[in-house]
Amino acid sequence: MGDKQRFRLGDYYHKGANYYHATFDHLTHKVNAQGKKIPTILLTDVYLVDKDDKKIALRKSNDFIDKKGRHIVADHLWVKLTKPWFELPQELIKGDEIYFSAEIEQYRITRLDVIKKRDKIWNDAQNKSDQIYKRWSKYTDTHKRKNFQLSLEKMKQKQRKLLEQAKKDQEKLELVDYTLNRIKNIKVARWVKPKRGFKRERYDYDQYKRQGYKYSAWLAYHSMSYTE
Incomplete structure (x- = not known):
């Protein structure tokens, strides 16, 4: 857990769900302990909000403040691609801003x-x-x-x-880190205008259930191609 990464998330561990605002970066895959490829999403500049996306101010002397002056709880983190993401009206691309309900998950690390x-x-x-x-x-x-x-x-x-x-x-100095889990009620706070020639696709949960990695790999390719 770096000095500017996720150091405030531990404050909310075991304290139920909160609402968070974050910026979408891209979709890719990570390999779990069993060797299975799991679709994951990189979120950046994560901060606390209420259910209406109103920022909740934090004031601790060791807070990390992002380039917009916001007191964030994580500069970046990885979350799993789960069913609620497929309920969005269209594909997210780098720069889109969202807010959602989530709980804190702790996991062991080797740092x-x-x-x-x-x-x-x-x-x-x-x-x-x-x-x-x-x-x-x-x-x-x-x-x-x-x-x-x-x-x-x-x-x-x-x-x-x-x-x-x-x-x-x-x-x-615990060998643990934190991320967000049980994400739901995802709403878009801001859509960015796509680059010329790029078309947003729709997420299809039924297709993901049928094809698994084959479909999520295509989604990841499409997401990564936009960042390049």
Whole structure:
């Protein structure tokens, strides 16, 4: 989860459906864990609205503000092509703006940048723990402590607290990300004028049920051809 990607979506996880406004980019496919190609849609500049598409203002110091000055909850995200998309009057193209109801979905990720941050937290704590031991050992050798066992236990306690805090700090950097799920009630807020020679097609859910990937691959080709 990048600094400017989806970092606010987690605030609404497990809190039911909200309305979101987003800009359509294109339709393509992603391969799931079972190796199946799943049609997915890229949405950009996602922000909260009410059911009438009125913007809901967010005011957090770490908000990401897009080029139009909007406090967005995600700069981009991928969503599945599901039945509600086929209820639109015609095909969406890059730049079209929509709003809809959706819930937040969490999923596991493997992010090298997050893993490196987690490793750094632990390594820094280990180094501090080693320094605590070295200082204790040097002082003990110099002063020939009579209460050796008590000082040893206090030193180990400091080390334990340090490493326990490091584990807590690591857990705050979750290897999860968020997207939108159960999208419904999709409405178009703004249609862009297509490029000359490009004709919008209609989505056909019955054809998708009959042909599956063959049809969604054609939709993706048509969508991608517009962005090129």
